[in-house]
Amino acid sequence: MNRPYKIPESVLVVIHTADLQVLLIERAERPGFWQSVTGSKDTVEEELELTAVREVAEETGIVVGTAAVPPQALRDWNLRNIYLIYPEWHHRYEPHVTHNTEHVFSLQVPRDIAVTLSPREHCALQWLPHQEAADRCFSSSNAEAILMLPRFIA
Template sequence: MSETAQAQPRPKIPQSVLVVIHTPALNVLLIERAKQPGFWQSVTGSKDFLDEDWRETAVREVAEETGIVVGSHCISPEHLQDWALENVYEIYPVWRKRYGPGVTHNTERVFSLCVPEGTPVTLAPHEHTRYEWLPLAAAADRCFSPSNAEAILQLPQRWSGR
């Protein structure tokens, strides 16, 4: 390979998770994308390999993007709830180049994670620059993704209140 040639990144797998992180009082954590200022969202991320378990993807993405570790002393694994809900949506054209040729749609599996009030958040600075804890309606209004906003609004019916 020549000095100027660089290895191309592996195409993203069009299967991702959406994890709505919230407190028992239903305040929702939103994070702002580093490369798209003003784009607020919950934790999202693609599988690393095709047969990666949805739950493994959710646990990994939460840790990578927020520093919150599912299974740590105050974040029980049972607080990560798989809604068994999958959204299929068209990938925004600006992000399609990260996927293989001809890939236009993504399947997103929805989870929620209840964390104690005051849970520290450590952002991955190359991915997100700011975070805020917001009440449900304000969080849903701030999201750029319709499926993310809808999941936030479904939280009161989906959360088991454990």
Template sequence: MNRPPKIPQSVLVVIHTPDLHVLLIERADAPGFWQSVTGAKDFAEETWGQTAAREVAEETGLDAHAPGHRLRDWGLENVYEIYPQWRHRYAPGVTHNTERLFGLCVPAPLPVRLNPREHTAQGWWPWAQAAERCFSPSNAEAILWLPRLGGMMV
């Protein structure tokens, strides 16, 4: 069965606590690749916020809209070149992706339910350690924004 090409619009959701502990998950297809929640829009009309909430649920089992959780669109975007090994997922000629940044503040480090086809491990780290652990420079940079975002987080 052929899958339709991925839409080159995705979200990055930094899940964190008020004291700036950050959840990272390790990719199943790239051991050692630690990241925040990421994922592409399922269809062009899906809003950024819908994509963020769906990806959080799919990758962690967390409800972004549960009481005590605050999903925030940071109003920031990255445009980056898609790694060559993943370009086959997109339409021919697509080489760049637009990534919208979100934060999800949860009251405390929570247990998560990983999809074993996508991720194999999870952990909560203080923000600076989490940023160092990330494979993706744009993900590390997003985590480094946490202390500067102040009131947007909670």
């Protein structure tokens, strides 16, 4: 369903391996902007977990709910970040909307998982140790989530 404006509620999914290698993907329209999987709800009614599963599949080709990536590999951290929407992305939201609420998830995947990027959204990927990945992120909330990863998967 195409909406005229994005819903200001999104997910951030930190994809990682058991040894804390983190997948970062580079935004196609913003070279040098590295991030984890992110995306807004498609409808107000869409459950956040479904948003996370959908965005992971759309952006990386990784399907949650398979033998390689069982449903329990996706963890809701029950953590949310409220942040000011970047000025260059205001046009995507209704005119009065200034902030987005981001819900944080992690997804543990096998080290050899195949990743297929959505070329309209991302142009490159890299796996990095979690501290290096945090340093590479353009978003402070994304970097903070990656740095919290050891605590949430312990």
